[in-house]
Amino acid sequence: MTTLYAILIDGMIYASWLFMVAAGLTVIYGVMRILNMAHGSFYSIGAYTGASLVGWYFSGAQGAPYWSYALLLGAALVSGVVVGLLIEQGLLQFMYKRDEILMVIVTYALLLILEDATKLIFGVDPYFTFQPYSLLGRSEIGELTFANYDLALIAVAAVIGAACWLTLNRTHTGKVLRAVIQDREIAIAMGVNVKLMFAATFVVGTTLGAIAGALTAPAISVSPGIGVEVIVLAFAVVVVGGLGSIEGAIVGALLVGITRAAAVHLAPQIELFVIYGVMALVLAVRPQGLFGRDLARKI
Amino acid sequence: MTQFLTGRRFAARAACSLLVLCAAAQPLTSWARVELGAPAGKADATIGCMFPMTGRAAIYGRDSIAGMKLALADLARDGTPAPTLRVLIDDTRSKASYAVRIAEDFIHRDGARFLCGMVSSGVAHAVSQTAQRNRVIMVGTDHASSRLTIEAFHKYYFRVSNDSYTSMAAGARYLAELQRKTGWKRLAFIAPDYDYGHVSWIDLRSNFERLGVKFELVGMFWPKLYEPDYSPYIDALQKAEPEIVVTALWGGDFIAFMKQAASTDFFDRTRLANFDTGANYEVMVALGDKPPKGLIVSARHHNNWPESERNRRFVNDFHEAEGRFPTYAAEGAYSGIMMIAAAIRKAGSATDTDAIVTALEGLHLQLPEDPDGFTSYIDPDTHQIVQMQAVGEVVPDDRFPPARVMVGNWTVYRAEDLSPPPALVRERRSRAAGTADYFP
Numbered sequence: 001m002t003t004l005y006a007i008l009i010d011g012m013i014y015a016s017w018l019f020m021v022a023a024g025l026t027v028i029y030g031v032m033r034i035l036n037m038a039h040g041s042f043y044s045i046g047a048y049t050g051a052s053l054v055g056w057y058f059s060g061a062q063g064a065p066y067w068s069y070a071l072l073l074g075a076a077l078v079s080g081v082v083v084g085l086l087i088e089q090g091l092l093q094f095m096y097k098r099d100e101i102l103m104v105i106v107t108y109a110l111l112l113i114l115e116d117a118t119k120l121i122f123g124v125d126p127y128f129t130f131q132p133y134s135l136l137g138r139s140e141i142g143e144l145t146f147a148n149y150d151l152a153l154i155a156v157a158a159v160i161g162a163a164c165w166l167t168l169n170r171t172h173t174g175k176v177l178r179a180v181i182q183d184r185e186i187a188i189a190m191g192v193n194v195k196l197m198f199a200a201t202f203v204v205g206t207t208l209g210a211i212a213g214a215l216t217a218p219a220i221s222v223s224p225g226i227g228v229e230v231i232v233l234a235f236a237v238v239v240v241g242g243l244g245s246i247e248g249a250i251v252g253a254l255l256v257g258i259t260r261a262a263a264v265h266l267a268p269q270i271e272l273f274v275i276y277g278v279m280a281l282v283l284a285v286r287p288q289g290l291f292g293r294d295l296a297r298k299i
Numbered sequence: 300m301t302q303f304l305t306g307r308r309f310a311a312r313a314a315c316s317l318l319v320l321c322a323a324a325q326p327l328t329s330w331a332r333v334e335l336g337a338p339a340g341k342a343d344a345t346i347g348c349m350f351p352m353t354g355r356a357a358i359y360g361r362d363s364i365a366g367m368k369l370a371l372a373d374l375a376r377d378g379t380p381a382p383t384l385r386v387l388i389d390d391t392r393s394k395a396s397y398a399v400r401i402a403e404d405f406i407h408r409d410g411a412r413f414l415c416g417m418v419s420s421g422v423a424h425a426v427s428q429t430a431q432r433n434r435v436i437m438v439g440t441d442h443a444s445s446r447l448t449i450e451a452f453h454k455y456y457f458r459v460s461n462d463s464y465t466s467m468a469a470g471a472r473y474l475a476e477l478q479r480k481t482g483w484k485r486l487a488f489i490a491p492d493y494d495y496g497h498v499s500w501i502d503l504r505s506n507f508e509r510l511g512v513k514f515e516l517v518g519m520f521w522p523k524l525y526e527p528d529y530s531p532y533i534d535a536l537q538k539a540e541p542e543i544v545v546t547a548l549w550g551g552d553f554i555a556f557m558k559q560a561a562s563t564d565f566f567d568r569t570r571l572a573n574f575d576t577g578a579n580y581e582v583m584v585a586l587g588d589k590p591p592k593g594l595i596v597s598a599r600h601h602n603n604w605p606e607s608e609r610n611r612r613f614v615n616d617f618h619e620a621e622g623r624f625p626t627y628a629a630e631g632a633y634s635g636i637m638m639i640a641a642a643i644r645k646a647g648s649a650t651d652t653d654a655i656v657t658a659l660e661g662l663h664l665q666l667p668e669d670p671d672g673f674t675s676y677i678d679p680d681t682h683q684i685v686q687m688q689a690v691g692e693v694v695p696d697d698r699f700p701p702a703r704v705m706v707g708n709w710t711v712y713r714a715e716d717l718s719p720p721p722a723l724v725r726e727r728r729s730r731a732a733g734t735a736d737y738f739p
Contacts, residue, residue, distance in 0.1 A: 002538055003538065006531075006535070010534055011531075017528060124352075124353060124354070124357035124361070125357070125358055126581075128558070128585045133559070134558070134562050140564075144537050144538065144563075145537070146563065147530070147563060148562075150530055150562075216527060219528070219555065219559060220528075220551070221550070221551025221552070221554055221555050221585075223354075224353060224354045224355060225354045225355050225525070226527070229527075230527075264531040264532060264535055265531065265535050265538075268518075268521055268535070269521065271521065272492060272523055
């Protein structure tokens with residue numbers, strides 16, 4: 001019984017993290033049809049800005065420790081919006097009519113550039129800012145104890161998931177976005193400012209990536225290369241769930257997260273394999289992903 | 300879609316944007332290659348060194364360069380005639396294929412007759428084969444897999460820092476003594492899922508067998524290198540209820556594991572031991588002033604052990620030059636350069652590779668890691684340096700800021716007790732003969 005609930009809680013924690021990382025990626029693809037390889041860099045930028053700011057805050061004992069959570073989120077919001085807007089306005093907006101494959105190459109180039117830029121700005125030494133992680137204490141559930149910060153991430157991921165879903169399905173902006181997703185040209189003909197929609201979507205996606213990085217920073221050592229590592233996992237999640245689907249990202253993250261937790265507890269030797277095993281299995285049965293839709297080719 | 304630009308304007312703007320961004324990132328590339336010592340044409344020998352200078356392990360590359368600068372300075376002021384060395388350093392980017400290409404360039408373009416460095420055992424395996432193929436000497440300074448000196452041994456490979464066997468031999472002895480005091484029985488092991496992690500377990504198990512330590516293995520876990528989330532492993536470890544957890548996680552991974560575990564009651568129930576890298580200075584800094592209780596750690600070099608004049612001078616010189624205290628990588632790289640210089644001096648030639656190999660086999664050299672009365676030497680059978688090792692606990696110590704704790708309560712082990720017995724070396728080599736691990 002202990003094993004079962006340990007798998008479930010660990011799986012939920014990992015799934016929450018995976019979903020936060022993958023949400024921005026799937027939002028951008030869903031609306032803009034851009035497979036944003038640079039998404040990991042926004043995660044990395046969020047982690048670095050969050051860790052730097054919180055490190056500065058605690059080194060000077062500036063005030064109440066709980067303000068560090070606001071700093072983490074603030075750093076992610078500012079860095080995600082500013083860098084996202086710069087890249088969208090400075091580069092991507094000139095390429096929207098180009099082929100999806102070209103966009104993959106362009107965003108891959110961006111990933112490499114942003115990785116090096118991150119090293120130039122933040123250096124190559126790891127950042128350790130664990131205070132927000134330990135500040136929340138721990139909870140005993142049955143025979144095991146869990147860090148409350150990890151449990152809080154489940155709630156944060158749920159809020160992000162709900163906000164994305166509600167925005168897309170229950171607001172006027174969401175309706176407009178869905179119109180753009182369905183048929184870009186008709187949306188333009190109906191007076192929709194697609195350029196603005198794309199800019200807003202890209203910034204939301206990059207900010208989600210930065211938030212995921214900032215909230216992960218207190219649990220890890222923030223160091224060069226973390227963005228490249230998460231992008232592979234984020235792709236696994238969105239491919240399992242179906243590219244461009246928020247519901248798919250939630251289910252994909254849960255599937256990968258709980259399977260990985262089960263492997264760690266029951267068969268640690270195959271932990272790395274199962275994540276990609278799940279992806280391969282889903283693709284073999286449903287190549288478009290669990291929630292992906294077959295699209296008719298436009299001639 | 301009239302707002303979209305025409306093809307030509309689009310291409311021009313995109314190219315400009317990319318060029319600006321590339322220009323911003325360019326300085327990083329220019330950091331890649333570093334040259335120390337004598338200029339080309341004026342050196343007795345060229346040494347091609349490879350370290351990660353970007354990515355997560357970059358701090359080891361940075362400290363290694365500083366360590367090599369100290370070695371060259373010490374050689375210059377030694378007073379005895381020393382060979383003039385040209386040291387080239389390039390960034391492996393922690394990738395084996397990339398490091399092999401750099402090694403080939405060092406050998407064929409720069410005329411290097413020595414290769415040195417490498418943090419990752421995986422990278423070192425690949426470069427070791429390059430060294431063997433080209434008949435140049437490779438001196439490992441910072442990777443630890445014992446496979447390199449046992450199964451994959453060849454005459455051109457030498458290592459001047461403690462390997463996983465040495466560290467696990469010291470660790471097994473420490474745990475055997477602890478078992479006699481506390482009667483612990485349940486042990487779990489967690490290590491990164493690559494060569495170094497797996498070899499560390501083989502070495503620990505073999506030392507337990509050698510010492511006759513009986514225990515119940517209640518779990519083995521293999522997280523990937525740079526794993527961000529250790530919570531399922533920590534839960535699985537708590538569930539298994541080990542009294543001792545031995546880990547071969549290193550650097551930021553070890554720190555992240557400890558910090559995540561500290562938010563549970565892991566350290567109330569279990570003692571965590573890391574015998575190879577746990578006492579590295581960067582770990583001490585990251586522990587702050589509230590380290591988890593019960594840690595048992597060691598490392599390949601300590602800033603506060605041995606309390607010898609030689610070690611104090613090395614640490615102080617490093618601090619004076621760099622404005623910070625060294626990680627163990629610095630002493631490994633320092634030792635590598637000193638060892639090469641000593642071998643050239645002993646062989647009387649910088650070009651006769653076989654004579655230098657012979658000089659290195661059994662070479663004795665006093666290094667910062669040696670306590671008074673002991674001198675490090677190269678084991679002729681494995682080409683592994685033989686050194687003493689000290690294992691201890693984390694105690695308050697503010698002499699090496701920003702660290703507020705260091706290792707203390709030392710237990711020191713004799714070097715001769717920490718080398719693999721010849722029978723074990725023969726057995727591991729014969730078992731590996733004909734497999735991918737073996738390339739004599």
